[in-house]
Amino acid sequence: MADLRTTFASIKSPNPFWLASAPPSDKAYNVVRAFKAGWGGVVWKTLGEDGPPIVNTASRYGALEVGGQRMVGFTNIELITDRPLQVNLDEIKQVKRDWPDRALIVSLMVPCEEESWKRILKRVEETNADGVELNFGCPHGMSERGMGAAVGQVPEYVEMVTRWCKQLTRMPVLVKLTPNVTNILGSARAAKRGGADGVSLINTVNSIIGVDLDSMAPYPVVGGKGTHGGYCGPAVKPIALHMISEIGRDPECAGLPISGIGGIATWRDAAEFHALGAGTVQVCTAAMHYGFKIIDDMVDGLSNWLDARGHDRLDAIVGRALPNVTDWQHLDLNYKIVARIDQDACIKCGLCHIACEDTSHQSIAALKANGERRYEVIDQECVGCNLCMYACPVTGCISMVEVPTGRKPLTWLEHPNNPLRQAAE
Amino acid sequence: MGDAGESAARRLSADELARNFADIHVPLDRERSLIEASRCYFCYDAPCQQACPTSIDIPGFIRKISTDNVKGAAVTILNENIMGGACARVCPVEVLCEQACVRESQEARPIQIGALQRYATDWLFERKLQPFTRAPSTGKRVAVVGAGPAGLACAHRLAMRGHDVTVYEARPKAGGLNEYGIAAYKVPDDFAQAEVAFILGIGGIKIEFGKALGRDISLSNLRRDFDAVFLGMGLAGVNALALEGEDMPGVMDAVGYIERLRQTADKGVLEIGRRVVVIGGGNTAIDIAVQAKRLGAEDVTIVYRRGPDHMGATWHEQELAQTNGVTIKHWARPLRIVAHQDRLKEVEFEYTQLDEQGRLMSTGDRFSLLADMLFKAIGQSFVPSPLGNGAAEPLELANGRIQVNADRKTSLANVWAGGDCVPGEDLTVSAIQDGKLAAESIDRNLRSA
Numbered sequence: 001m002a003d004l005r006t007t008f009a010s011i012k013s014p015n016p017f018w019l020a021s022a023p024p025s026d027k028a029y030n031v032v033r034a035f036k037a038g039w040g041g042v043v044w045k046t047l048g049e050d051g052p053p054i055v056n057t058a059s060r061y062g063a064l065e066v067g068g069q070r071m072v073g074f075t076n077i078e079l080i081t082d083r084p085l086q087v088n089l090d091e092i093k094q095v096k097r098d099w100p101d102r103a104l105i106v107s108l109m110v111p112c113e114e115e116s117w118k119r120i121l122k123r124v125e126e127t128n129a130d131g132v133e134l135n136f137g138c139p140h141g142m143s144e145r146g147m148g149a150a151v152g153q154v155p156e157y158v159e160m161v162t163r164w165c166k167q168l169t170r171m172p173v174l175v176k177l178t179p180n181v182t183n184i185l186g187s188a189r190a191a192k193r194g195g196a197d198g199v200s201l202i203n204t205v206n207s208i209i210g211v212d213l214d215s216m217a218p219y220p221v222v223g224g225k226g227t228h229g230g231y232c233g234p235a236v237k238p239i240a241l242h243m244i245s246e247i248g249r250d251p252e253c254a255g256l257p258i259s260g261i262g263g264i265a266t267w268r269d270a271a272e273f274h275a276l277g278a279g280t281v282q283v284c285t286a287a288m289h290y291g292f293k294i295i296d297d298m299v300d301g302l303s304n305w306l307d308a309r310g311h312d313r314l315d316a317i318v319g320r321a322l323p324n325v326t327d328w329q330h331l332d333l334n335y336k337i338v339a340r341i342d343q344d345a346c347i348k349c350g351l352c353h354i355a356c357e358d359t360s361h362q363s364i365a366a367l368k369a370n371g372e373r374r375y376e377v378i379d380q381e382c383v384g385c386n387l388c389m390y391a392c393p394v395t396g397c398i399s400m401v402e403v404p405t406g407r408k409p410l411t412w413l414e415h416p417n418n419p420l421r422q423a424a425e
Numbered sequence: 426m427g428d429a430g431e432s433a434a435r436r437l438s439a440d441e442l443a444r445n446f447a448d449i450h451v452p453l454d455r456e457r458s459l460i461e462a463s464r465c466y467f468c469y470d471a472p473c474q475q476a477c478p479t480s481i482d483i484p485g486f487i488r489k490i491s492t493d494n495v496k497g498a499a500v501t502i503l504n505e506n507i508m509g510g511a512c513a514r515v516c517p518v519e520v521l522c523e524q525a526c527v528r529e530s531q532e533a534r535p536i537q538i539g540a541l542q543r544y545a546t547d548w549l550f551e552r553k554l555q556p557f558t559r560a561p562s563t564g565k566r567v568a569v570v571g572a573g574p575a576g577l578a579c580a581h582r583l584a585m586r587g588h589d590v591t592v593y594e595a596r597p598k599a600g601g602l603n604e605y606g607i608a609a610y611k612v613p614d615d616f617a618q619a620e621v622a623f624i625l626g627i628g629g630i631k632i633e634f635g636k637a638l639g640r641d642i643s644l645s646n647l648r649r650d651f652d653a654v655f656l657g658m659g660l661a662g663v664n665a666l667a668l669e670g671e672d673m674p675g676v677m678d679a680v681g682y683i684e685r686l687r688q689t690a691d692k693g694v695l696e697i698g699r700r701v702v703v704i705g706g707g708n709t710a711i712d713i714a715v716q717a718k719r720l721g722a723e724d725v726t727i728v729y730r731r732g733p734d735h736m737g738a739t740w741h742e743q744e745l746a747q748t749n750g751v752t753i754k755h756w757a758r759p760l761r762i763v764a765h766q767d768r769l770k771e772v773e774f775e776y777t778q779l780d781e782q783g784r785l786m787s788t789g790d791r792f793s794l795l796a797d798m799l800f801k802a803i804g805q806s807f808v809p810s811p812l813g814n815g816a817a818e819p820l821e822l823a824n825g826r827i828q829v830n831a832d833r834k835t836s837l838a839n840v841w842a843g844g845d846c847v848p849g850e851d852l853t854v855s856a857i858q859d860g861k862l863a864a865e866s867i868d869r870n871l872r873s874a
């Protein structure tokens with residue numbers, strides 16, 4: 001079995017799977033159950049300042065269902081922990097003592113004043129937690145109070161608060177980034193400049209997940225009204241993958257550890273995050289959907305996959321896909337593929353045909369051969385867009401095969417149609 | 426104990442009978458319909474639709490179910506097939522749409538199209554919605570003979586197009602075999618009459634009951650008095666075994682018996698034997714065998730002269746018979762009906778096989794089955810006498826049925842025909858398609874005249 005142990009920003013855990021700061025890591029009861037199930041670490045549900053506890057709404061979550069698949073996307077309008085600070089701190093201390101081999105990071109969100117951070121960091125240190133994660137990401141509720149995403153969207157604040165925290169504590173400081181920015185590098189670089197030991201991303205995406213057509217209010221409906229919420233779950237994975245790859249490719253962020261978050265539900269999802277440079281991954285929605293037991297396949301599946309690829313440790317694949325992430329202008333315009341239909345696997349649904357016919361390049365002929373329906377790719381017309389392969393309901397029935405053109409690779413930079421092309425040497 | 430006592434099966438209680446003749450299919454509720462609908466791929470130029478004789482836009486209506494647009498789904502179905510509710514219950518989907526479903530080739534588990542169709546149409550019927558309206562009146566009048574699926578489908582489409590329709594029906598009720606012939610557990614709760622009421626709800630259709638062509642009315646008068654005539658009179662004859670003793674007590678025609686079964690208020694009064702033998706291999710043979718069993722018969726045996734693959738009954742229907750405890754004996758044909766005191770006692774059969782040319786022949790071996798009831802279910806035939814052929818302009822027949830072209834037009838000007846009385850599959854759904862096509866053709870004809 002491949003070794004999944006990780007050391008991330010000097011925080012050790014037996015596997016890279018952490019629970020993200022959210023309801024699954026809300027209290028000792030959940031966290032202990034998660035550790036028993038095999039989770040490598042948790043980022044405790046975000047703590048705030050001491051004082052009157054946070055108040056939450058009833059009706060907090062909303063979900064996107066697609067074709068009978070529940071919770072493809074998920075949203076919430078919850079705030080940070082609604083439990084008293086000292087209760088959380090006591091539990092954190094106890095759990096860390098009982099589970100010394102697991103990573104226990106404490107998520108924090110306090111007003112943008114150095115004193116507030118100082119006060120809370122000191123109390124967290126006393127729990128012997130392994131590190132802190134600064135929640136600059138929460139897009140709702142807290143941001144109206146000048147915290148969370150309100151800080152995370154302003155690189156100067158990110159840098160400033162990160163620097164304070166680095167000066168105020170010996171604990172590793174992770175900065176959790178909000179995706180609700182036009183360019184993630186602004187806040188990532190700011191965290192790096194502030195001295196962050198790592199970044200975690202993504203937090204939830206600003207969203208309205210749907211509208212209740214009876215009450216005419218957005219979901220989740222709270223007494224006839226609703227507000228925008230934080231979107232997460234499988235549907236946000238592509239956004240998260242892009243953002244971590246941007247950081248992974250950025251020379252200014254070089255060496256900055258990344259904890260990948262967003263839509264991770266299986267070991268495959270995790271492997272993709274690792275391939276784009278994530279050292280650990282965090283999970284929220286999948287655990288909220290299926291419970292902690294999903295960790296079993298995540299751990300098992302990841303090691304089996306590593307074994308099958310001949311790797312004995314996770315590190316071997318971290319960042320392996322990054323060199324292949326590039327800008328469009330560097331792609332080979334002479335690379336040619338066409339769709340191939342495996343006629344034996346084809347169930348004659350016609351979806352490839354209509355997809356290409358109505359919306360792509362009219363390259364799949366609907367034929368009748370001996371009275372049977374038959375679909376054939378017209379190679380000369382096919383632009384190799386992949387659409388039919390994805391529309392086809394039979395796995396592996398349509399594949400895209402390379403057609404050697406005999407031509408040398410040619411990128412847009414050198415392409416004759418490019419008015420700004422660089423003359424070939 | 427007297428003879429009758431020995432040969433009659435134990436009387437079932439009213440409860441047992443109610444259970445045995447209740448709906449054979451559990452309808453899908455909304456939850457199950459949504460799950461099933463989500464399995465549909467929304468195929469293009471869908472194979473299921475191509476396999477439906479009435480060309481219902483199946484992917485279209487299933488998608489509407491999946492978005493909870495159930496009314497839209499029902500209307501999509503009824504637009505092509507006004508008896509979509511009956512078809513959802515009686516169509517042999519395993520050889521029609523569901524056999525063609527791509528999920529069948531992919532995973533041997535087709536979309537339950539029939540069940541989804543029922544969900545949508547039931548939804549509309551339960552709400553008593555009438556989605557169809559009539560076009561402005563054309564002032565044209567059409568006569569329809571027979572209020573079966575063919576006649577009613579034709580009448581409905583004609584009424585929709587603005588024509589006035591008079592239906593002449595020999596029997597006291599409308600619905601044809603939906604009312605008199607289909608197995609009771611397929612259309613319980615008086616579904617056939619509810620559907621007839623829905624169809625008539627569009628208006629412009631008048632039914633004259635107890636009026637038989639050839640007895641009370643004649644084709645030549647109808648042609649004279651109406652702008653067009655549609656014949657949908659089904660099959661009035663039953664095939665005979667051509668054996669001696671065919672008329673003796675205990676030997677019955679399956680269709681006639683089912684008609685009584687469908688019409689009786691109390692199934693408990695129907696006589697049914699302890700040992701029942703059914704001869705035939707189609708729908709009707711299965712239906713009578715299963716219903717006999719459900720009425721309380723102890724042993725029911727279907728004897729068919731060829732193999733399982735030759736049976737007109739689908740594999741699904743054969744399975745239904747078997748799970749109901751019916752024995753199916755293949756490769757045997759009846760030789761002799763044996764009586765005891767003028768009543769049926771046993772039936773002697775000979776085993777059959779195919780010779781080198783593929784002709785059916787005897788193997789020479791024989792066996793006998795004790796029987797106190799023998800049902801003949803070897804097919805029905807068209808009886809042309811009511812047409813009054815022999816008149817100046819006879820109606821052309823083809824293979825003993827009324828000859829029609831693709832528009833379901835007969836050899837006579839202004840006469841169309843469809844359903845079981847024309848060549849083709851004897852299925853409810855085909856009869857409906859015939860009626861619909863004929864109506865469209867009549868409409869075009871009347872408008873251009």
Ligand SMILES: Cc1cc2nc3c(=O)[nH]c(=O)nc-3n(C[C@H](O)[C@H](O)[C@H](O)COP(=O)(O)OP(=O)(O)OC[C@H]3O[C@@H](n4cnc5c(N)ncnc54)[C@H](O)[C@@H]3O)c2cc1C
Binds near residue numbers: 516593607844
């Ligand atoms: C026992 C049995 C079970 C069946 N089960 C199924 C099944 O499960 N699924 C399926 O798809 N199909 C089934 N069928 C076949 C199906 O019922 C027929 O194909 C369908 O009913 C044909 O419709 P139709 O309108 O042509 O004829 P019919 O339904 O026979 O209707 C003809 C109508 O015309 C009337 N009529 C007849 N002669 C005259 C006259 N001279 N003047 C006036 N009116 C007249 C009759 O009274 C009747 O109402 C079954 C048939 C039988 C016999």
Ligand SMILES: Cc1cc2nc3c(=O)[nH]c(=O)nc-3n(C[C@H](O)[C@H](O)[C@H](O)COP(=O)(O)O)c2cc1C
Binds near residue numbers: 138
């Ligand atoms: C109900 C709920 C509450 C959350 N609360 C917090 C929080 O207190 N602090 C925080 O940093 N992130 C919070 N998140 C965001 C998650 O930690 C995580 O970043 C996000 O859900 C994306 O991961 P996922 O797709 O695996 O759910 C919350 C998410 C959910 C669904």
Ligand code: SF4
Binds near residue numbers: 356389
């Ligand atoms: S790859 Fe694109 S262009 Fe080619 S056949 Fe498929 S859909 Fe059409």
Ligand code: SF4
Binds near residue numbers: 348351353375394
């Ligand atoms: S989409 Fe796939 S299964 Fe459907 S017709 Fe095309 S190749 Fe065949």
Ligand code: SF4
Binds near residue numbers: 465466528
């Ligand atoms: S063939 Fe099956 S999957 Fe395709 S549209 Fe018809 S019911 Fe749906």
